[in-house]
Amino acid sequence: MTEQNIQCERLSRHAPQVKKVRDFVAGETAVKAALDLYMPVPSVGMNPLSQSFKNFLRRTSFFPAAARVLDGCLSLVFQKDPVLVSETVAQIKDSITYDMESLELFAEKLVSETLQTNYTGVLVDAPSDDERPANLNGQNAVDLGYHPFLSLYPFEAILDHRVGRVGNKQAWTYVKLSDGEHKYRELRLTAGIYSVTVHERIDGQGEYQSTTVIPKRDGKPLDFIPFKLVTTKKDRWPTKALIDDVVNVNCNHYILEGDHASALFNCAGPQKVVVNPAKQTDADGNPIANEYPAGSDHVWEIHGAGGEGQQAGVHFLEFTGTSVVAIREQLKELKSQMSALGSRILQDEKAAPEAAEALAIRRTSENATIVGLTRSVAKDLEEVLRWLAWWMGAANKTDPATRFTLNVDLVPAKLTPQEVTEIRNLRVASAYTAEEEFYALRDGGWHADTLTWEKHKAAIDAEVIDQPLALPSIGAE
Incomplete structure (x- = not known):
């Protein structure tokens, strides 16, 4: 990847947190593949690439809290289908993207991205005139696939952007998006005309080759950049995502699980001890300094007088478990925190009965954040769908006949x-x-x-x- 196809400095500052969220949502394999990025090495001097560290990671349990919360939120929102009201957009709702994805699947991806990063781009794009099918007319445009599509750009694919005064309001004047390792595009609004320049390295090698097109509607260029940044904070720079706190506590829980695994591995089994063995010396007669790693597969040699009641010979030290109990209590506390942050998705149901009215009030309060996010995403997507309807023939870019809603009745x-x-x-x-x-x-x-x-x-x-x-x-x- 070259400098032309990387994020600007202000966006890249947020990239480590996004990677952390992606890894913890992906689960155990992704988190442990990151080695010491999330898990400190258990002893000074241990190489994170060593087999010992990899064995330590294998012994460490991983609780998939972030993935459970994300799946739980999506299940709540999409237990009922999204509702689209638009005769125009309804024609293509089952193939709303270039990859022929449905509007329902696109909406679910958009909500998922907003939960994870709170920073997702949606672009309304159409095939260029060079791709225009022969004998195209208003009746067969949809059948021939010559109509606008939606493209979703996750946080990692948004490289840069600028805003400026357009008319009497602030609007995008420049947006830079990545279409893969060897391809990116620049969207510009110059003198009121929208243009798209695509840069691509052929076969992934050599210099970028650039192609510029001017998208048109009814033969006229667009006077705005049809790009929407979907974020609940309505800020053009990254802000905190809903799942961030869950991921951070999930990471702390994982680290503590490492301490727990180390304690059990080193101490849970009986420790073999040899008291007053014959002293070992090297070839020159010098005493050999023995190391004493812990674990049932090692033996400690203790030279000199033993403790009270200890005779020479082989002994076993039994582990009392005091420190492990403290670690387990802290693990329970962290899991409780994740339960609270996950709006009861992780929490076991209470054994005691709860009044229906009290339960409804409590759940409404807990789900308020998810409801707010869902409404925000639905509003932004509705605006994008109105652009799409306008490009397909509606009278204006704020077509009131196009409406879109997502389910916010989370506990029906x-x-x-x-x-x-x-x-x-x-x-x-x-x-x-x-x-x-x-x-x-x-x-x-x-x-x-x-x-x-x-x-x-x-x-x-x-x-x-x-x-x-x-x-x-x-x-x-």
């Missing part, structure tokens, strides 16, 4: 029949509109999560139209 509970009756009474009393009644019932579990008011009303209207006309009654004349 179906409405009781009594609550349904109350909602319907409010509708009869004109306190609710028909649409408000529908969404209240849908959110309460009485309709499919993906059903919209428009589809529901159309189905009801169709049923009314299809009902047979009343037959005239036959009676005596």
Whole structure:
């Protein structure tokens, strides 16, 4: 990788924390492959590349707290499908990226990245005119794959950016993104015209070759850079991610597990001791200084008078376990901290019963952070999808007909029949509109999560139209 394809200094400062999160989310193999990056060597002078250190790592347990928290958060958010309302974007929602990924999968990746790094880029991109299929028209553009796509850029692929005053607001004027080790692109807004320059090393060798294109919509260049930085803090520089604290405590827990493994390996087994053996000397008659490594596979030789009650011969020292008990208590404390940070995802359910109302209040408080993150991501993605709809023919870049939401009902509970009756009474009393009644019932579990008011009303209207006309009654004349 050359200097052209690396992050700027301010972004690279945050890279070590991102790598730490990536490794701990990836799990035991990735963490232990980092050797002494996360685990201090257990003794002075031990080489981190030595077999002894690798054996020490193998003996050390690893608790996958970060991965559990991440999977738990994603499971909560995506227990219900995202809801897209857009006739335009709906045409390509199952192939929204160049890799033919669905919008649901793209949204899940975006939420996952936001949980881990809180710094993800989304670019709306379209094939260049050189890739334009023959006989392209408005009807077959989608079928031929000539339409805008979404591209997700994780923290590591965002290299640099600048903002400037565009009209009466601040907007991107330059964005630099990596498309791999030997390819990167620069997005520029110059004199109100958006351009993309792609730099690529052919076969990964030689100098970069550059190609510049000017993306167009209806034959006109774009007047903005269609790049969205997704972050809950709305800051253009990296900030703390939701999972950072869990990862940091997970790292401390892993280090303490190393202390625990060392204590058990060195002390748990009986230590063989030889008291008053014959003194060993070298060829010149000088006494040999013996080393005394701990462990059941070693033997200590003690020369001179033994302690009270100790006779010459072979003895065993039994380990009392006092220090290990202290380590185990600290491990429990760290696990408890991870449980709290993970919003009960790691914590065992309480044995004692808990009132339903108290449980609901506590869970709502604990899930508030995840709900805030989910709403922030959904809002940013909705804005990007509106750009996409506009590029595909919508009237403006803030197309109100394009709406997107993610599930924020993390602990769903179906409405009781009594609550349904109350909602319907409010509708009869004109306190609710028909649409408000529908969404209240849908959110309460009485309709499919993906059903919209428009589809529901159309189905009801169709049923009314299809009902047979009343037959005239036959009676005596």
